[in-house]
Amino acid sequence: MTRQPTVLDVAEIAGVSRQTVSNVLNSPHIVRPDTRERVEEAIKQLGYRPHASARRLRTRKSSTIGIRLDPVTNGISGSVLDRFLHALTEQADAFGLRVLLFTARDPDDEIAQFERLLDGADVDGFVLTSTTYEDPRTEWLLEHDAPFVTFGRPWGAADVYDPRHRWVDVDGHHGVAEATRGMLELGVSHVAYLGWPPPSGTGDERRLGWRDTMLAAPGLGLREPDLDALEIACEDGVEQGSTAVRALLARGVRVDAVVCASDSLALGALMVLGTSVPIVGYDNTPVAAAVKLSSVEQPLEQAAGAALELFRAVGPRGDSFDPDGSANDPDHRLLRPRVFWR
């Protein structure tokens, strides 16, 4: 036989019907053990493998998630999403899912792609990677109730814990706080913060991680105005980081250490300050490793796994309703990063 074997071929060999073969594959528990064994034997013998498209046509499910590849690898930090994508792909198999890529020029185009992929039954749903305030994409997906999970909280949403919007995210506050604490443990007191200008969901959270830690530090005796002086904000970028640090120094501020909102900024700081002052970046990109920069590392494997779990759970919505609220929230996951000291 030259063509691929089908359920029928398997059925014939095992001496059962099509449907029984199908049952062995999809709901083994309803088949009697000895029958099941015979069928499994035949499957192995023929090297049978279900035809994915036929199954999709019938079940109207593709077991595939779509994910958008961002248009520009925006500098250094692009690699974070690449690593997330990688982890996602790697673990998708274990969840019986596949990952289909697509690109889009802008949010509107992306929505058009959603429509195209869903209508063609190419994907069951999506994983979104960078969501913005009042994101038109999530609104569209909710409206058309298409399953989705975002990597990143819906900053600015009325209810961040809306069960209809499932998300996975990394606790930036905790990460930066840890980095700051690590600096203070070195015995220094003037830990500066180099971040992004508000408003920025992620950025503001990271900034607070530093600020809260500094204020709470015992015996440091720092007050709000002291902190204001130790903080500087600029757009993301190596050059911008260098410029900002120079400005900080020009003000005559004493800087014992620097905690940054990104590796790009950290690299910028490094180029001005050299290795005399300890610096911590964020995202632990390959660049950080290359120049031996400490950095906050996001648990991307965990994040990917959690995203897949949430995605798979999208179907039976509401049946696991938790009256306690966020106590044991099954729809959202906030993961803890850790500092990678070098």
Next chain:
Amino acid sequence: MTRQPTVLDVAEIAGVSRQTVSNVLNSPHIVRPDTRERVEEAIKQLGYRPHASARRLRTRKSSTIGIRLDPVTNGISGSVLDRFLHALTEQADAFGLRVLLFTARDPDDEIAQFERLLDGADVDGFVLTSTTYEDPRTEWLLEHDAPFVTFGRPWGAADVYDPRHRWVDVDGHHGVAEATRGMLELGVSHVAYLGWPPPSGTGDERRLGWRDTMLAAPGLGLREPDLDALEIACEDGVEQGSTAVRALLARGVRVDAVVCASDSLALGALMVLGTSVPIVGYDNTPVAAAVKLSSVEQPLEQAAGAALELFRAVGPRGDSFDPDGSANDPDHRLLRPRVFWR
């Protein structure tokens, strides 16, 4: 009507049969213009979109290419493949193709994935990104005549221009030669080369790009032994690059400029030599941009486009046989990189 419209719905509205609608979609030229117009009108009116799985089931084609996401983003240069992947995804649409990701632990596992994806009709074929000498993967694919295109020449193969093995690649010799010429034009004479230890298909080629250019340089009067002194090899990595350059200097060699086989090595050189000596890297990674390093840039968009073209052409093999040989080779593309001077 709540469900997705089908060809039948369109047919009814346009007053034609299923097949005519199908023809309008797949071979518009055989449909009379006025009929076609009526059908297109109906398609637009209903917002009809063909069901991809149904089509795939019938045609036994998935219009999807599989691509493996490499297990580890190996340092800085990982971004090259990411950018290629990106370009591939972006242009796939124009070729009516989709990109499906998968991962694999090792070549054997990858072959198992090939089998799984092909049997399930999930993909039509593959684009391979890093091929090695006597690659078991390409051999398997050839044996099972599964369509594939590699990004990278089959180094060491008996016949690199074997028409059964289609490939796209970038002319590293030319890229490094250009970089070297650029250095010489600055008026310097002692251009060193920092590369990888042989044997390495890509590495050896790049090295020759430098060597040939140096030997051919008019008025330089360099001979083989002089070149040997100007050359040093080490494994890829920032640290390794620094060490190698230090060794070169320790030997008392005069170094006016450095051409490197990668950005990692270039960064390593930069950390030892500083900005006093011009350095050129390879791949133009974000890191190179960040530290203002000149670098050879691979035309990844072109490479992706060419890969897709070749992939689409895999079907009718042999009908475009070219007796002249490589004169106008339709199965392979060697692209020219350019130096991005900073």
Next chain:
DNA sequence: TAAGGGTGTTTGAACGATCAAACACCCTGA
């Protein structure tokens, strides 16, 4: 006027799987 050829459209069947309902069988209890 009938046979032949070309063009454009329709019809029946198939792709390979799963759903839903029917069916066969065994066991129990009236």
Next chain:
DNA sequence: TCAGGGTGTTTGATCGTTCAAACACCCTTA
């Protein structure tokens, strides 16, 4: 002996599309 219920398996129909062959029609040409 037969109704009733449970378990395990089979049968017919279906998902939405395209292939292959049939068909209707018009235009030539003998």
